Amino acid sequence: MSHPFPASKRKNSSRPAGLSDTAAPRVLRPAPLRQAVYDAIVELIVQGTLERGRHLVEAELAEYLGVSRQPVREALQRLQADGWIELRPAQGAFVHIPSEEEVDQLLAVRTVLETHSAALAASRATPADVNRLWELQQDGLNALAVNDSEGLVAANAALHAAITALAGNKVLAEHIGLVERKWRWYYLPIAQPRGQDAWSEHAELITAIAAGDVSRATDIMHRHTERTRETYHAERLAKAEQD
CATH class of the missing domain: 1.20.120.530 (GntR ligand-binding domain-like)
Known part of the structure; x- marks a missing residue:
């Protein structure tokens, strides 16, 4: 992904004291598709369409939501981090069962x-x-x-x-x-x-x-x-x- 500022601007721009080149921030463009897929899967879980403990298959979710597998894969990673699903080694993704x-x-x-x-x-x-x-x-x-x-x-x-x-x-x-x-x-x-x-x-x-x-x-x-x-x-x- 290209940097939001031209290279010449970055080289000549002032930087607050104490920040090196390696600490330079990276401004990423928003990813509405990833967010939309994430929100859609959460709603399916909340509504009980995807019940607790259910095995989630990337290809099936992608087909159901009408998207490619990549945004689904990215959404599953975030869903795990937020406690909605569990990613189990060699088994796949499962809807979380809260304790x-x-x-x-x-x-x-x-x-x-x-x-x-x-x-x-x-x-x-x-x-x-x-x-x-x-x-x-x-x-x-x-x-x-x-x-x-x-x-x-x-x-x-x-x-x-x-x-x-x-x-x-x-x-x-x-x-x-x-x-x-x-x-x-x-x-x-x-x-x-x-x-x-x-x-x-x-x-x-x-x-x-x-x-x-x-x-x-x-x-x-x-x-x-x-x-x-x-x-x-x-x-x-x-x-x-x-x-």
């Missing part, structure tokens, strides 16, 4: 972040903001009424994302975003078991935010995320006993 400890650690962090987000949202929300939260709440109730697990996951993510946006803290939003994508994956198996309880808790939370009650919003969000955490572990334990 109980791994999930518990993520959910513990989620509780801290989401609780702070709810507190900030309660201190900032306008009536229009609250109306939007009630609309998203109704989307969840609609999905619940027809037993739509994927719809519940999407509605839950949208409602929590809206609360995060109301918090108005970009750093907080960035960290919640990192956690939330994995959480969507973990949440799918328990979307139905959480069911009405989760959406009743959401209604309590929106009511507290509407009232500007920071203390109550904080308490409700903390209990809400902890109950979800407990449900996840209970469902995994029940499934293990059945197997």
